[in-house]
Amino acid sequence: MNDAVVYAVAAMFCYGLGDFIYKQSVRAGVRAEHFLAAQAWWYCPLIIVYALAVHALVAVRAALWGSLAGLFVFIGLFYFIRSLAIGSVSINASIFRLNFLITAILAIVLLGEPLTARKICGLTLGLVGTWLLLGSNDLRGGAPAGAQRRSIVQVLAAMVAFGTGNFFHAVGLRRGVPPETLLVAQAIVFMPLATAVVYWTDRKLPPPPMAFRCGGIAAILLLGAFVFLLHAVAKGDASILVPIAQMGFIVTALLGITLLGETLTVRKAIGLGAALAALAVLASS
Numbered sequence: 001m002n003d004a005v006v007y008a009v010a011a012m013f014c015y016g017l018g019d020f021i022y023k024q025s026v027r028a029g030v031r032a033e034h035f036l037a038a039q040a041w042w043y044c045p046l047i048i049v050y051a052l053a054v055h056a057l058v059a060v061r062a063a064l065w066g067s068l069a070g071l072f073v074f075i076g077l078f079y080f081i082r083s084l085a086i087g088s089v090s091i092n093a094s095i096f097r098l099n100f101l102i103t104a105i106l107a108i109v110l111l112g113e114p115l116t117a118r119k120i121c122g123l124t125l126g127l128v129g130t131w132l133l134l135g136s137n138d139l140r141g142g143a144p145a146g147a148q149r150r151s152i153v154q155v156l157a158a159m160v161a162f163g164t165g166n167f168f169h170a171v172g173l174r175r176g177v178p179p180e181t182l183l184v185a186q187a188i189v190f191m192p193l194a195t196a197v198v199y200w201t202d203r204k205l206p207p208p209p210m211a212f213r214c215g216g217i218a219a220i221l222l223l224g225a226f227v228f229l230l231h232a233v234a235k236g237d238a239s240i241l242v243p244i245a246q247m248g249f250i251v252t253a254l255l256g257i258t259l260l261g262e263t264l265t266v267r268k269a270i271g272l273g274a275a276l277a278a279l280a281v282l283a284s285s
Helices: 003-027 032-053 061-083 089-096 099-110 117-134 145-174 179-202 209-235 238-259 266-283
Strands: none
Touching: 003 032, 003 061, 003 089, 003 209, 003 238, 003 266, 032 061, 032 179, 032 209, 061 089, 061 145, 061 179, 089 117, 089 145, 089 238, 099 117, 099 145, 099 238, 117 238, 117 266, 145 179, 145 209, 145 238, 179 209, 209 238, 238 266
8 A cells, every 4th residue: 555545544534533523513513604613713723833843834826726725625514514414424424525526527637637447446436335325214314304405405515615625735736835835725715714604693703612622623633634635645646545535434424323323224334335345446546
């Protein structure tokens, strides 16, 4: 297993644990905008300090790709967390992490990354696994049909936005921007957006204390996920490494089943198996 794949797998675990924290914050009554603001207030100074510590903060125009990514990442995380108010974490996290298809397609079409048979197989298995999870019985629980549909629309919007954000990171890396610089540029956009949404909603700051507790943990996990992912993509194809990182829904689904008592159906088990197979195929690409 090469270094790029190791980084991507590490990012996968960070993303999976982070998604689980998102669900826990929703269960604790933390609103999406409060959570994102608290997370951003932790994340922004952390990534700046980290970038300075590793001497990877440089002023280059191409870092604006990171700022553009920050806008789309904010949209993606905002709608993903809102979708968890009704949706099952093992289902919605799986759909959200399907954003790897968006990134892979854009990287292949616009960045000229090769489309191999093994890559097609891995992406197809990932898609099949997510489709199986999407069709599981959790989507037909006790929530009203309208609320269920709204949750799915929100998580699909989140999927497209986050996948596009990851593509913009890949573009910045291809322009020679250090990963840490891109993440600082992302945070500089993400934090004001998250803060403005909270102020617009509540007409006051800061968010509630519970949001800071959950947001702090999520910020550390998100920092690790992004650093690992961008270092992976700097060493290899985004169309392989981003899908591996986004398989974090395997971690989230298993935590939801074991710790939150979410139902493990035959269809869900097959879906998780297909996702694991996709991970193995992509890692060997």
